[in-house]
Amino acid sequence: MTGQNLAAAMIVLDARIFRFSKMNLIFKSSVFPAISSADRGRVRFNTNVSYYVKLTSDLSWTVSFYGNWDNRPPLRNSGSDYGSSVGLSWTYGYK
Numbered sequence: 717m718t719g720q721n722l723a724a725a726m727i728v729l730d731a732r733i734f735r736f737s738k739m740n741l742i743f744k745s746s747v748f749p750a751i752s753s754a755d756r757g758r759v760r761f762n763t764n765v766s767y768y769v770k771l772t773s774d775l776s777w778t779v780s781f782y783g784n785w786d787n788r789p790p791l792r793n794s795g796s797d798y799g800s801s802v803g804l805s806w807t808y809g810y811k
Contacts, residue, residue: 723752
């Protein structure tokens with residue numbers, strides 16, 4: 717097994733588009749461009765968007781999307797991965 721050294725920069729955007737007591741929309745994104753000569757030109761990008769709504773005092777609903785992209789993925793791996801999720805949550809007990 718051989719080792720690999722890699723240096724990368726990190727650029728992050730964390731935006732709270734709107735935030736109220738009963739709903740919010742959050743956008744987080746990161747870019748990782750390689751700056752070492754061994755892997756120059758490689759760029760990875762990650763993003764996550766989530767939307768939250770409080771339906772009642774105890775019930776809330778969340779929808780989220782994530783995505784990860786790599787312009788030079790490791791051998792036999794896809795250059796992208798993405799998906800979404802939907803959640804319903806209920807809180808109870810002492811607040």
